[in-house]
Amino acid sequence: MTRPFDPRALRSAFGAFATGVTVVTTMDEEGRPLGFTANSFTSVSLDPPLLLVCLARTSRNFETVTTARGFAVNILADTQKDVSNTFARPCEDRFVSIDWSAGPCGSPVLAGTAAWFDCSLRQVIEAGDHAILLGRIEAFENSDRNGLGYVRGGYFVPTLAEKAVSAATEGRLRLSAVIERDGAILLFGDERKILPGCDVEGGEPLGALQAALEKLTGLPITIGFLYSVYEDQKDGRQHIVYRAFAGEGAPGGGAFIPLGSLAAQSFDSPATADIVTRFSSESLQGNFGVYFGNETSGRVHAIARKA
Structure with missing residues (x-):
């Protein structure tokens, strides 16, 4: 039998892995943009072009994101710490001060990012207290900007x-x-x-x-x-x-x-x-x-x- 772990200790251990910082975005049923900061993102496949992000079941965006047609992953540039903080904190309208536009497949893509990927939602995989969103990349753009890093609770x-x-x-x-x-x-x-x-x-x-x-x-x-x-x-x-x-x-x-x-x-x-x-x-x-x-x-x- 697997012994239980202290969730905070486990979270801290996961935090030792340095990651990039992304903002995941989509549109709700009424055409309003929504988004949240996420660092649990990874590429999956080149052929077909797939990526994944993880979303907590407790997220207030869970139902909307997991039933949407698709989502975009915006990899933040190293100058966009304020954007990350905006989408990480509770806010009535996170997009009001953000420069963004609709991507080719409809999800919001943010200006000034290191790269973005506009995806169709291919599969939602149950994974404990999270869900894995598997997306097929329908369009993307790569800039010459460097990405923002995150480790041990801080940006670098x-x-x-x-x-x-x-x-x-x-x-x-x-x-x-x-x-x-x-x-x-x-x-x-x-x-x-x-x-x-x-x-x-x-x-x-x-x-x-x-x-x-x-x-x-x-x-x-x-x-x-x-x-x-x-x-x-x-x-x-x-x-x-x-x-x-x-x-x-x-x-x-x-x-x-x-x-x-x-x-x-x-x-x-x-x-x-x-x-x-x-x-x-x-x-x-x-x-x-x-x-x-x-x-x-x-x-x-x-x-x-x-x-």
Whole structure:
């Protein structure tokens, strides 16, 4: 007999898989557009052209979507976080502030997306507390825009991290991470706390960081999205900091310090103190960003707001 799982723990584990962000749209019987944000989307087949999305049975759109003639899947571009949030939250008319038009097969397609697929509904498959909508692609359009990413409850822009690492590898590079778990972050050091990380010279930076963090902590580590990129003019190194997530178990090094206790800590540098302070504040707001600059001044680009 299969033992029951804690639904929240299972949902969190599913959230470790980085996905794109889509808005699924259709028309109701009266010709009104409706849509919702979904990341449970995948391609199925090229011949015939098929894709699928999953829809919770508790969704207020369930009956309309599962009985409609078809639906569209809009893959959001990395500039469309606001669109994602609009379709993820309860709203009387989600389309009132959105630029959209009817697709070739009638479902709404949104402007500015990375790609869209207008589908006929081929089959609805019962799947526990969800239903799988199998759609046949009748029309599609692909732009040159990059897609918006989502992992561990936050947005990320994949190409932003790639460009940062590429630029940084021209000089001396220090990679580190804000490792979080259950409202605390993992810090090393006795009197003066530091972020765990490693120096990198050549090779694959993220692979090196992953190996270093797991060796330092003795824990399974999932690296999330970019958090801070800055040049330290004192030590002549480029610093790249990621958010990361620790698995269960006692750490083999360092200690988890609750976010509420961070103000009482001393750090190895003002830059580390700024990173930790910002992370604590953004965690409370659920609104994360990426810092670009040097060790004393720069700008935070807000790119990761929890839906």
